[in-house]
Structure formats: C-alpha cells, structure tokens
Amino acid sequence: xTDIRTERLAELIVEYSVKVQPGExxxxxxxxxxxxxxxxxxxxxxxxxxxxxLIAAFPEADARLxxxxxxxxIAYVNPYLKMVIEEFDSFIQIASDGNTRRLSSVTPARQGLxxxxxxxxxxxxSERLNAGELRILITLFPTQALAQEAEMSLGEFEDFxxxxxxxxTPDPVLxxxxxxxxxxxxxxxxxxxxxxxxxxxxxxxxxxxxxxxxLNADGTLNMPSGEIYTSPVEESVEGWVRFDYPCIYxxxxxxGVELTFEAxxxxxxxxxxxxxxxxxxxxxxxxxRFVGEFAIGTNKRxxxxxxxxxxxxxxxxxxxxxxxxxxxxxxxxNTSGIHWDMLSDMCDGGQxxxxxxxxxxxxxxxx
Numbered sequence: 001x002t003d004i005r006t007e008r009l010a011e012l013i014v015e016y017s018v019k020v021q022p023g024e025x026x027x028x029x030x031x032x033x034x035x036x037x038x039x040x041x042x043x044x045x046x047x048x049x050x051x052x053x054l055i056a057a058f059p060e061a062d063a064r065l066x067x068x069x070x071x072x073x074i075a076y077v078n079p080y081l082k083m084v085i086e087e088f089d090s091f092i093q094i095a096s097d098g099n100t101r102r103l104s105s106v107t108p109a110r111q112g113l114x115x116x117x118x119x120x121x122x123x124x125x126s127e128r129l130n131a132g133e134l135r136i137l138i139t140l141f142p143t144q145a146l147a148q149e150a151e152m153s154l155g156e157f158e159d160f161x162x163x164x165x166x167x168x169t170p171d172p173v174l175x176x177x178x179x180x181x182x183x184x185x186x187x188x189x190x191x192x193x194x195x196x197x198x199x200x201x202x203x204x205x206x207x208x209x210x211x212x213x214x215l216n217a218d219g220t221l222n223m224p225s226g227e228i229y230t231s232p233v234e235e236s237v238e239g240w241v242r243f244d245y246p247c248i249y250x251x252x253x254x255x256g257v258e259l260t261f262e263a264x265x266x267x268x269x270x271x272x273x274x275x276x277x278x279x280x281x282x283x284x285x286x287x288x289r290f291v292g293e294f295a296i297g298t299n300k301r302x303x304x305x306x307x308x309x310x311x312x313x314x315x316x317x318x319x320x321x322x323x324x325x326x327x328x329x330x331x332x333x334n335t336s337g338i339h340w341d342m343l344s345d346m347c348d349g350g351q352x353x354x355x356x357x358x359x360x361x362x363x364x365x366x367x
Contacts, residue, residue, distance in 0.1 A: 002036050005162040009139070009223070010040035012165065012172045014048055017137045017220050018090045022049030027084045029055045030094030034141035037094055053088075055080070059098030066106045066114065074110060075117035085125050090135040095310060100149045103251035108280030111250055115284050115337035122325065123335065130329035139165075139223040140310055150306035157306075164224040164301045164311060179226060180218035183298060186228055187214045189367050193354050196232070196294070198319065200350035202244055205261070207294060208236035212331045217295075217314070226299025226314040231332025235264035237291050241321065243342040245305050245312065252277050253307075257342060265289045266323070282323070287336030292326035295319065296352070296360065297343075309341045317347035317363030 014020045026045050030038055038054050045052035066074065084091055103111065128134035140146065140161060147157035162168045166175035191213055198205040212230050219225040243257045256272025266289040271278045282288050300316035313320045325339040326332025344350075352360035359367055 002040060003158070005158070005167045006036050006141075007040050008167040008172055009162070009165055010037060010044045012167060012176070012219075013041065013092060013137055013139060013223055014044035014050075016173045016176055017223055018092065018135050020045055020048040020050040020090065024050045024089035025053065025087070026050045026090045026092065027053050027055060027088050028092045028094070029057070030141065031059045031096045031098060032056050033059055033098055033143045034094045034096035037096075037139075037141040041092060050089075055084075059096075060102060063099070063102035063106070066103060066110060071113060074114050077117060077121055081121065085121060085128065085134070088134065090137070093136070093138045095138070095140040095146070095308070096143050097145050098143060100145050100307065101251050101253075104253070106251075108252075108277050111252075112280060112284045112337075115281075117337075119285075119335075119337035122337070122339075126325070126328060130327075136221055137223060138221065138310060140308065146306075146308065149308065150304075152306075160306070161224075161311075164299060164314075166224075166301075176219040176225075179298075180216060183216045183218055183226075183228055186365060186367070187216045190214045190228075190230075190354065190359075195355055197353040198241070198351070199353070200346060201348065202344045202346075202350065203239070203241040203319075205237070205239035205241050207238070207291070208233040209294075215327070215330060222310060222314070224299060224302065224311060224314055226302070226316075227295045227297050227320075229293055229295030229327075231326035231330055231334070232291055232294050233264075234290050234326070234332075234334050237261040237264045241344060243344050245318075245343040245345065246307065247271075247274075247278075247340070247342045248307055248309065249277075249281065249338070249340045254278050261291075264291070281338055281340060284324075284337050287334045288324050288338050290323070290326075290334045290336075291321050292324050292332060292334045292336065292339055293320075293322035293341070295321070305343070309343070312343050313341050315343070317345065317350075319344055319346055319350070319352075 166172040194210040217227040254274030260268035297318040299314040324336035326334040
C-alpha cells in the first residue's frame with residue numbers, strides 16, 4: 001500500500017508545481033527504486049487529463065556508463081532526452097539514488113567531458129524553461145542510500161522528506177501558497193537595489209544585483225523548495241567566502257572550500273579534501289570560475305545538512321552560491337557546463353546588507 005504522504009506529494013507536484021493541463025505530455029524520470037512515486041504521479045497526471053511518460057533507469061546505469069564507455073560514448077547525448085527537452089510540456093525528475101557515491105571513482109577529466117557534452121542540452125533546457133515552454137520539477141523519493149547519506153534510518157528520512165515538502169499535513173498546497181506570499185514580499189523589496197554585502201565568520205563578499213531581479217523558489221521548480229535567488233552581475237563579485245558544509249558534485253565530496261574572487265572570477269581556490277577535483281571543475285570552461293547564482297535559504301523544516309543539495313540549498317539559516325551557469329531569465333549571462341551549488345552557514349553572526357541597509361541577521365530577515 002502506497003504511503004499517503006507519497007500520494008500527497010504526487011498530487012502536490014501535478015496540481016501545484018507543474019499544473020498539468022489536459023492533453024499535455026509529461027515525462028517522469030527516476031530510478032526503479034522510485035516506483036511508488038512514479039506510479040502515483042502517473043495516476044495524478046491521468047486524473048488531470050495529461051499523458052504521462054514513465055522513463056525508469058536502473059540505479060547503477062550511469063555509473064557503469066562513466067566507467068566503461070570511451071570518450072565518444074561519454075559525450076553521446078541520448079536522443080530521447082533531446083526529444084523530452086525539445087518537445088514535452090513538463091519534465092518531472094525524481095532523485096532516487098541507490099548509491100550516492102557511484103561516481104566518486106570516475107576521474108574528474110571524464111566527468112568534465114560529460115559536463116561539456118551536456119552543455120548544449122542544458123542551454124536548451126534553460127531556454128525553454130525561461131520562455132515558459134517547458135515546466136520542470138525536481139523532487140526526491142526516499143531510498144536506503146539517501147537515508148544513509150543523511151545519517152538517518154529510512155523511516156526517519158521519510159519523515160524528514162515529507163515534513164520538508166509539507167506532505168505530512170492534510171493540505172500541502174495551502175502551505176506552499178503561504179510560502180510563496182512571504183517570499184514574494186522579500187523579492188519585491190529587493191527589486192531595484194544594487195549592492196549586496198555578505199559579512200560574518202564565513203564571508204567578506206560584495207556583489208552587484210543591479211538590473212537583476214531575485215526569483216521566488218516556491219515549489220514550482222523544486223520540491224521541496226524555499227529560497228530566493230538571483231544571478232549577480234558577472235564581473236562584480238569581490239572578496240572571500242568559505243563554504244563550511246561539504247560541497248558535493250556528481251557524487252564527489254569536496255570539503256573546506258574557500259574561494260577568493262576578483263572582478264567576478266575565482267582567482268584562488270582551496271579545499272581541505274578534494275582540491276584536485278575542485279580545480280578540475282573550475283577548468284571545465286571559462287564560465288566555471290564565475291558565479292551563476294547567489295541565494296538565501298528559507299525552509300526551516302530542513303534543519304540539518306543531508307548531503308543532497310535539493311534539500312540543503314533550501315535550508316533556513318544558510319546562503320549558497322553556484323559556480324557556473326547562470327539564469328538568463330533574470331539577466332544572467334554566464335554560461336558553463338557546470339552549475340555547482342556550495343552552501344555556507346549564516347546562523348551565528350552572518351549578515352547581509354543591501355545598499356547599506358541591513359536585510360538579514362543570523363537566519364532572520366529584518367525588513
């Protein structure tokens with residue numbers, strides 16, 4: 001019997017996040033471990049009058065490809081993925097790993113080759129998303145591997161996931177409408193401002209948001225959600241930041257990352273662990289050394305780091321920055337084959353000032 005919270009999550013995604021309309025084609029991807037959610041989504045899409053297409057993968061398939069393929073095979077882009085990106089109305093992607101470290105033994109060079117080959121697809125993905133032609137939703141189905149990564153039992157992790165999505169309540173849609181309204185208030189206040197300064201134990205940083213709006217991450221692109229974010233002016237980032245949470249990218253864990261920026265570009269990069277991988281990713285392409293995203297997490301139901309950025313970047317009392325691809329919808333011009341989110345704690349003395357006015361203190365908004 002399917003967990004009622006799984007059914008609520010499927011209904012929330014179809015009715016609130018994706019807003020499926022009759023006749024629309026909806027791609028639903030995940031590993032075979034996510035079968036309960038994939039089937040619940042199929043039922044919800046059918047109920048809404050759409051056409052669900054279930055695309056299931058074996059949990060270890062991508063790792064085998066990266067280990068055994070030659071360079072041409074790694075660079076090959078699946079035509080079915082191209083068709084979904086070019087033609088479908090919505091693309092629901094379910095994280096459901098069977099092994100979160102499945103790519104950790106793959107060399108950075110091979111991962112960089114894969115990233116470069118996917119850049120045109122990512123660009124088209126972003127273009128259709130920004131034009132309103134493609135609706136995207138990324139979510140998670142609890143698995144033993146993801147629970148282990150979060151240092152929880154599977155039952156504890158299920159409770160955590162469904163609390164973060166408000167699917168442990170009778171009416172999750174009502175909760176997400178309230179989150180939308182509060183975050184929209186913050187986004188509206190930020191509109192038209194120019195200079196953001198981040199101060200505290202982990203940062204001494206300045207960046208320009210002149211001409212760049214913030215976006216309201218209210219559960220229509222990710223579920224769970226809860227953040228406000230922008231693409232800063234590319235050459236404006238100056239200063240230093242330390243990311244005191246592990247920085248995880250494609251299964252590789254890098255810890256103790258410190259970056260120094262000058263004229264927007266990373267000029268110094270250090271890490272306590274995984275520094276070689278960090279430098280390999282910074283050298284994927286020219287855009288990899290520039291910031292594509294600056295964001296503030298707001299979801300206080302996500303109260304711990306679990307090693308999954310879908311959740312971690314939304315955590316209350318944190319900020320995050322992403323190296324690489326920016327958001328053209330709000331004026332971001334940086335392009336790259338990577339978009340690597342890195343998370344920093346703000347709960348103990350972290351401050352944000354906007355045009356000289358204090359906006360944020362230790363996890364709380366002051367406006």
